[in-house]
Amino acid sequence: MGDIISITLDPTKDGIVGKVDTMVATSGKYVVIGTNAEHRFISEKQFDAYTDELGKDDRLGLLIVKDFMIYYDKSKLIEVDDCKYLIGSFLLVEISTDGTGAYSRLGEGDVECVKKTLSDYCADLIVDGERYSALCVD
DSSP: OOOSEEOOSOTTTOEEOSOOOOOOOOOSSEEEEETTSOEEEEOHHHHHHHHHHHHGGGOEEEEEETTEEEEEEGGGEEEETTEEEEOSEEEEEEBOSSSSSSBOOOOHHHHHHHHHHHGGGEEEEEETTEEEEEEEOO
8 A cells, every 4th residue: 555645845745645535633622631641632523422422311521620621421430538530531622712712722732731730630549459540520
């Protein structure tokens, strides 16, 4: 199978050189972050699919931290010492303040800063002898 895209740093020749069968855009506005500190960017379509799925059976939870909205699965919460914690992954978007859209674009550096901010909302939980980082959603 041949190359689909060629980038040779020549703007007159770079780009698509083969047939594109499928394509998904990850705009940088929608992020999935795990409580293990891993993350990945997702498309708006995937974000909508996740929130639609979580909206079924009233499982969609929302936590707002500063300018960030965190969507999570309420059915996955663990209660410890009167606080509800999430171990797993959650959706994150930044609320736009410039009026250009609902959400701001996030880059890798932005996501790393968000993770540091969210570390104040995290705790280590020991589950069956294993230590896990968990997000407090109360």
